[in-house]
Amino acid sequence: MRIVLASCSALPEGDGDDAPLITALRRDGAEVVWQPWGGDVDADLVVLRATWDYTERLGEFLEWCDRVPALANPAPVVRWNTDKSYLVQLAERGVPVVPTAVVEPGEEPSFPDGEFVVKPAVGAGSHGAARFTAHEAARAHLAALGVKALVQPYQSSVDASGETALVFFAGEYSHSFHKGPMLAAGVAESASGLYLEEKLSGIEPSAAQVALAHQVLDATAELLSLSRADFLYARVDVVEGPGGEPLLLELELTEPTLGFAHTGEEAASRLSAAIRAAATRPA
Ligand SMILES: Nc1ncnc2c1ncn2[C@@H]1O[C@H](COP(=O)(O)OP(=O)(O)O)[C@@H](O)[C@H]1O
Numbered sequence: 662m663r664i665v666l667a668s669c670s671a672l673p674e675g676d677g678d679d680a681p682l683i684t685a686l687r688r689d690g691a692e693v694v695w696q697p698w699g700g701d702v703d704a705d706l707v708v709l710r711a712t713w714d715y716t717e718r719l720g721e722f723l724e725w726c727d728r729v730p731a732l733a734n735p736a737p738v739v740r741w742n743t744d745k746s747y748l749v750q751l752a753e754r755g756v757p758v759v760p761t762a763v764v765e766p767g768e769e770p771s772f773p774d775g776e777f778v779v780k781p782a783v784g785a786g787s788h789g790a791a792r793f794t795a796h797e798a799a800r801a802h803l804a805a806l807g808v809k810a811l812v813q814p815y816q817s818s819v820d821a822s823g824e825t826a827l828v829f830f831a832g833e834y835s836h837s838f839h840k841g842p843m844l845a846a847g848v849a850e851s852a853s854g855l856y857l858e859e860k861l862s863g864i865e866p867s868a869a870q871v872a873l874a875h876q877v878l879d880a881t882a883e884l885l886s887l888s889r890a891d892f893l894y895a896r897v898d899v900v901e902g903p904g905g906e907p908l909l910l911e912l913e914l915t916e917p918t919l920g921f922a923h924t925g926e927e928a929a930s931r932l933s934a935a936i937r938a939a940a941t942r943p944a
């Protein structure tokens with residue numbers, strides 16, 4: 662069985678987070694190789710793991726996803742998930758989501774009271790995301806982005822408690838980790854390179870966070886006419902809302918960091934099992 666982990670040319674072997682997964686897959690008898698996305702692929706399953714530069718070439722990336730014989734997550738899931746305006750669809754289905762407004766290029770935005778975030782709808786690694794209170798500066802940032810963007814009230818809980826990432830494999834809960842705040846106040850953008858460095862550590866989620874994550878996966882499966890088990894991996898990023906309630910910030914079905922460095926070997930073994938099952942399933 663041949664598994665290709667898809668990366669990008671700038672980081673052809675990822676950032677190291679997947680090392681425990683590779684160990685588990687090889688132990689379990691699979692052949693595993695890294696390959697930057699874009700070319701022809703020969704594999705029983707191609708797993709998107711480190712394709713971080715897709716945000717600059719989304720059309721090309723999605724075409725490649727359509728061409729790949731067996732892709733995880735599947736191309737229609739990736740197409741839906743790479744535009745963060747899916748948050749609005751989930752909110753319409755009753756999922757508690759960080760309040761999100763979509764602003765098309767050239768459109769006159771209406772900003773929330775107090776501090777808010779402007780970020781590109783297609784984005785990763787915190788690129789192009791920034792905090793504002795001044796509308797003038799936010800308008801200038803939207804104009805500089807020049808693409809569809811999201812506007813959200815800044816969730817100030819993130820300064821103290823960051824966000825919790827709940828990871829699922831084949832629709833089943835696996836583990837969680839914590840991520841510190843990413844956006845400094847008053848800095849338009851500090852990202853250079855592919856992504857801002859993230860501060861991660863293992864964490865036990867609350868029952869309310871787990872319940873929200875299940876709701877997110879169920880609603881998404883329904884929206885996409887799929888079953889939860891069709892998501893080889895899913896990461897549900899939640900933050901605390903103004904009343905202490907968990908809110909969805911991001912659902913990562915494309916190329917999430919899975920935090921293997923901060924969990925035991927079991928998490929990598931669980932994904933290895935899910936990958937091997939998906940690789941032997943007829944398309
Ligand atoms: N509404 C928000 N409130 C507080 N922090 C936010 C908000 N939106 C984004 N952030 C911060 O910016 C980071 C990146 O935003 P996110 O929506 O997760 O996009 P991505 O991780 O795909 O770049 C988050 O990890 C978080 O620290």
Ligand SMILES: [Mg+2]
Binds near residue numbers: 898911
């Ligand atoms: Mg994020």
